[in-house]
Amino acid sequence: MKIGENISLKKYNSFGIDVKARYFIELTSNNDIFTFLKSHFLDDKQFLILNGGSNILFTKDFNGVVIKISTQGITIIEENDNWALVKANAGENWNNFVLWCLDRGLGGLENLSLIPGNVGAAPVQNIGAYGVEQKELFQSLEAVEIKSGRIVNFSNEECRFGYRDSIFKHDTKNQYIILSVNYKLSKKPALNTSYGDIQKKLSSIPLADQTIKHVSDAVCEIRNSKLPDPAKIGNAGSFFKNPIVNLEQLMLIKSKYPDIPVYPADNDTFKLAAGWMIDKLKWKGFRYGDAGVYHSQALVLVNHGQASGSDILKLAKMIMKSVKENFGVDLEPEVNIH
Numbered sequence: 001m002k003i004g005e006n007i008s009l010k011k012y013n014s015f016g017i018d019v020k021a022r023y024f025i026e027l028t029s030n031n032d033i034f035t036f037l038k039s040h041f042l043d044d045k046q047f048l049i050l051n052g053g054s055n056i057l058f059t060k061d062f063n064g065v066v067i068k069i070s071t072q073g074i075t076i077i078e079e080n081d082n083w084a085l086v087k088a089n090a091g092e093n094w095n096n097f098v099l100w101c102l103d104r105g106l107g108g109l110e111n112l113s114l115i116p117g118n119v120g121a122a123p124v125q126n127i128g129a130y131g132v133e134q135k136e137l138f139q140s141l142e143a144v145e146i147k148s149g150r151i152v153n154f155s156n157e158e159c160r161f162g163y164r165d166s167i168f169k170h171d172t173k174n175q176y177i178i179l180s181v182n183y184k185l186s187k188k189p190a191l192n193t194s195y196g197d198i199q200k201k202l203s204s205i206p207l208a209d210q211t212i213k214h215v216s217d218a219v220c221e222i223r224n225s226k227l228p229d230p231a232k233i234g235n236a237g238s239f240f241k242n243p244i245v246n247l248e249q250l251m252l253i254k255s256k257y258p259d260i261p262v263y264p265a266d267n268d269t270f271k272l273a274a275g276w277m278i279d280k281l282k283w284k285g286f287r288y289g290d291a292g293v294y295h296s297q298a299l300v301l302v303n304h305g306q307a308s309g310s311d312i313l314k315l316a317k318m319i320m321k322s323v324k325e326n327f328g329v330d331l332e333p334e335v336n337i338h
């Protein structure tokens with residue numbers, strides 16, 4: 001366990017932003033995590049838990065301790081004829097975990113194939129894609145309380161999952177390191193092909209022959225055709241959440257933009273497509289220096305090479321202002337800004 005000083009974070013964040021961490025430590029086992037917490041190195045310092053770094057925008061050097069979680073391991077901890085409870089450690093790559101489950105015929109996560117990042121971050125923002133959120137398969141997680149070193153379990157209910165949201169973004173922010181997550185996966189999965197593009201991709205396969213692997217392959221193809229690969233062009237996926245509005249706001253927006261796509265949300269509210277709004281205001285392909293709006297997906301902000309985190313944040317703020325002025329809606333970043 002070695003604590004580095006003034007370490008560049010460029011290779012640790014998918015935007016490829018070159019900032020430095022005052023201190024940096026990579027922890028590869030739960031024992032390392034416990035030993036590190038007991039050392040009291042964090043006591044008087046600010047810190048940041050970093051996993052795959054694919055949902056973070058650094059706007060300046062981090063004047064504290066970056067704790068990189070790199071714990072590996074996937075195991076089936078309980079199973080019967082119908083389902084298996086699978087435990088994955090926090091530093092496991094999410095897509096490798098999904099593939100591990102698919103290889104064993106365990107279904108449920110196939111619509112979440114190819115989402116970048118690691119397992120420990122999946123419950124933090126309740127990742128979701130193509131009609132599925134991880135909360136639908138999530139059973140529980142194990143975390144360590146940073147202050148006391150106490151191990152705590154969180155049930156699905158206790159995590160208070162919402163749209164790209166959980167308790168770990170609010171009440172318990174920076175209080176726990178998530179160590180592992182348990183997912184209950186089906187051995188007789190029902191496929192979720194409600195998303196139009198998935199249906200199209202599977203149309204040549206008879207319904208009875210369609211498998212979780214087919215769904216996963218379709219999702220990967222769709223993602224590869226729409227989203228920029230962070231290895232080639234820095235980005236953190238969707239930069240903004242889709243805004244939720246009430247009926248009154250919706251009617252006002254619809255009177256100006258009758259063709260805006262609308263999806264029902266909870267409690268008589270409606271979800272609007274932020275990407276559609278940004279596109280409508282002609283931001284797609286716009287560049288502010290090396291910070292840009294991706295040419296084929298307006299919700300994704302990219303680093304064309306040498307953008308700083310503050311360039312990207314400035315661009316995000318310009319877009320937020322423009323959406324507010326035209327649609328009367330406040331966009332909220334999905335990405336964690338530091």
Ligand SMILES: Cc1cc2nc3c(=O)[nH]c(=O)nc-3n(C[C@H](O)[C@H](O)[C@H](O)COP(=O)(O)OP(=O)(O)OC[C@H]3O[C@@H](n4cnc5c(N)ncnc54)[C@H](O)[C@@H]3O)c2cc1C
Nearest residue numbers: 051052053054055116117118120121127128129178236237
């Ligand atoms: C091209 C691209 C496409 C994407 N598509 C999607 C998508 O379809 N759906 C979606 O939901 N997201 C998507 N994302 C966002 C991203 O993949 C997810 O948010 C992912 O879960 C982030 O994982 P990470 O390991 O990189 O987390 P990080 O960026 O390292 O961390 C994210 C947050 O979680 C906290 N955290 C991480 N690990 C722990 C831990 N062990 N304990 C406590 N806190 C922790 C961090 O402090 C930080 O606040 C996309 C990103 C990219 C680049």
